[in-house]
Amino acid sequence: MALCTVAGVFDVEALEAELRIRAARWLESGPGGTSVLLGVGPLVRVLARVNAPIASHTLRRPASIPPGLRVVTVGGATLGGSGKSRVAMACVEALTQRGSRVALIGHAYRARPGSARFVQPEDRLAEVGDEALAAARRFARLGIDAPVIVAPSRDAALARAATSTPALDAVVLDGPLQLRPEPASLALLAVDAAAPWGSGEVFPAGDLRAPQHVLRSVADEVVEVNASPRAFIVANEEVGAESLCGARIGLFTALARPDRLVRALALLGLSPAVVVACPDHGPLTAEAIRRLQAAEPSVDTWVATEKCAVHLDGVKLERPLAVLEASVSLPEQLLARISAIGGPVNHQKTGRT
Numbered sequence: 001m002a003l004c005t006v007a008g009v010f011d012v013e014a015l016e017a018e019l020r021i022r023a024a025r026w027l028e029s030g031p032g033g034t035s036v037l038l039g040v041g042p043l044v045r046v047l048a049r050v051n052a053p054i055a056s057h058t059l060r061r062p063a064s065i066p067p068g069l070r071v072v073t074v075g076g077a078t079l080g081g082s083g084k085s086r087v088a089m090a091c092v093e094a095l096t097q098r099g100s101r102v103a104l105i106g107h108a109y110r111a112r113p114g115s116a117r118f119v120q121p122e123d124r125l126a127e128v129g130d131e132a133l134a135a136a137r138r139f140a141r142l143g144i145d146a147p148v149i150v151a152p153s154r155d156a157a158l159a160r161a162a163t164s165t166p167a168l169d170a171v172v173l174d175g176p177l178q179l180r181p182e183p184a185s186l187a188l189l190a191v192d193a194a195a196p197w198g199s200g201e202v203f204p205a206g207d208l209r210a211p212q213h214v215l216r217s218v219a220d221e222v223v224e225v226n227a228s229p230r231a232f233i234v235a236n237e238e239v240g241a242e243s244l245c246g247a248r249i250g251l252f253t254a255l256a257r258p259d260r261l262v263r264a265l266a267l268l269g270l271s272p273a274v275v276v277a278c279p280d281h282g283p284l285t286a287e288a289i290r291r292l293q294a295a296e297p298s299v300d301t302w303v304a305t306e307k308c309a310v311h312l313d314g315v316k317l318e319r320p321l322a323v324l325e326a327s328v329s330l331p332e333q334l335l336a337r338i339s340a341i342g343g344p345v346n347h348q349k350t351g352r353t
Contacts, residue, residue, distance in 0.1 A: 048205035055202060055210040059218045061176035064155045065184075066162035070170040070341050073184040074223075075177025077191045077215055078198040078207045080256025080280060083225030083328065084190040085131050085307070088174035089138060090328040091188070092146045094335055100169040100342035104139075105157045106132030107175040108150040110281045116151035116160035125310055130254065130281055131174065134306040138326065141236065170342040177209075178218045185341045188334075189219035192260070193226045221334055227264045232303070232322040241268045244322060248273045250299030252292065254308045256280035261305065274298055284311045292317065 065071055072091055076082030088104060095102040106119070111129035119128045119136040128136075128150050136148040147164065151157035154173075161171045170185070178187045191197070199206030209215065216222065231238050251272035253261060258277050265272065274295040278288050292302075292315065302321045304312065309323045330338070 045205055048202045051204070052202045052211055056214045059176075059210055059214065060178045060180040060183075061154065063158060063176070063179040063182075065179065065182050066158060069158065069162050069168065070185040071158075071179065072170060072172045072186045072188065072338065072341060073176050073178060074172065074174055074188045074190060075209070075219075077189055077196060077209060077212075079203055079209060080207070081198075081227075081260045082190045082192055083227060085135070085174050086225060086326050086328045087188060087190040087223050087330075088172050089135055089326065090330050091172045091338055092135075092139070093142070093144055094330060094338055095170060095172075095342040096144050096146045098339050098342065100339070101166055102342055103147045103149050103161050103164065103168050103171045104132075104135055105154075105161060105171050105173045106135060106148055106150045107154075108132055108152075110283075111150070113150045113152055116149065116156045119148040119150055125282075125313060130307050130310050133310045134326075135174075137310070138306055141233075177215070186337065187218060187220045189215055189222045190225050191222055193224040194260075194263075196222075196224065221337070223328075223330065223334065225328055227260055228267050229264060229324045230327060231325040233325055234301075234320055234322050238325060239322070241270065244301060244303070245269050247300040248298060250274040250276070250292075250295055250302045250319065252276050252278075252302055252304045252308055252312065254278040254280065254282050254284070254311045255305065265303070270303075272303070278311065282311050284315070289315055 059075065074084045074088040074091065076084035092102055092104045106129060108129035109131070111125070111127055113127055117128075119132045121137045121140045123133055123136070125133055132148050132150045139146050139148065149157050149160055151160060154176075158171070161168055173184070177189055178184060197212050198208050200208065200212070202208045202211060229241060231240055232244065249265070249270050249272045251262070251265070251274070253275070255261060258275070262272065262275070276288055276291050276295065278284055296318050299319055302317060302319055303324065304321060305324045306326050309321060312321065
């Protein structure tokens with residue numbers, strides 16, 4: 001692994017980006033992927049000890065927060081599967097429903113926004129990224145008036161949010177747990193309710209972003225996320241999970257932790273007959289499309305998360321697609337704290353540009 005340097009010191013963000021890519025490949029291959037990636041034994045433990053302080057440092061991401069802009073950050077405890085994007089969307093929805101003007105800032109991972117922009121439901125995946133596009137489509141479906149912003153950099157996205165009209169009361173930043181040098185107004189740590197601290201070890205010995213005590217110390221609140229689907233969206237209509245019982249399910253994923261989704265479906269009595277998995281955030285390859293279409297005679301319905309479903313734009317499938325509804329219930333105590341942060345400030349009311 002090449003280590004980037006700046007002025008003779010490690011570029012920790014570049015290093016973490018490289019670790020994220022390698023971690024995603026490992027997580028997609030399951031727990032046994034560690035031996036394929038790096039081997040087992042003392043070497044892995046040594047590398048994990050070396051990575052721990054680096055990972056801890058990158059929990060606080062550099063950002064220039066515009067004056068007067070309140071920022072809620074949402075980070076995940078593990079490298080994939082924590083549900084941070086679902087928590088970020090839930091924060092936006094809660095604030096909007098309480099009368100605040102708020103935007104979601106996405107990270108546009110593996111996309112090329114070109115410049116800071118508002119994400120529209122019809123935007124191209126390659127330009128805005130799957131999580132931002134899924135959020136924009138969710139907000140549009142639910143009638144939530146909250147922009148989703150992506151940009152080539154975090155600072156560019158924050159600067160665009162600061163000039164939005166009508167002016168925003170707050171933004172929710174999906175990705176970093178905390179900011180520096182100025183901290184976020186509220187830092188939330190998303191954890192999977194079934195396995196909040198993953199394997200309990202820092203990568204590459206495990207899937208934790210940083211040691212547990214460091215994660216807790218950086219976060220203002222820890223938010224448990226129940227990964228069990230509550231409902232599905234089929235042709236823009238919400239249906240209960242029971243409607244799929246007895247059907248032959250085909251599962252499509254573009255996730256780092258597809259195993260968690262399979263387990264969540266099993267709790268509902270749904271066992272996929274076919275699983276077509278792409279790398280985390282894609283891309284959707286011609287081979288994957290071929291496998292999807294070849295599997296159609298074996299399934300009655302395809303299932304995908306909101307994030308995964310956007311990768312199927314333009315793919316001709318004969319079977320219907322059931323998209324997992326991604327709601328997260330936030331505790332009342334947290335809702336009160338979020339609402340206080342998103343309280344209105346002295347804004348001039350004008351139309352959004």
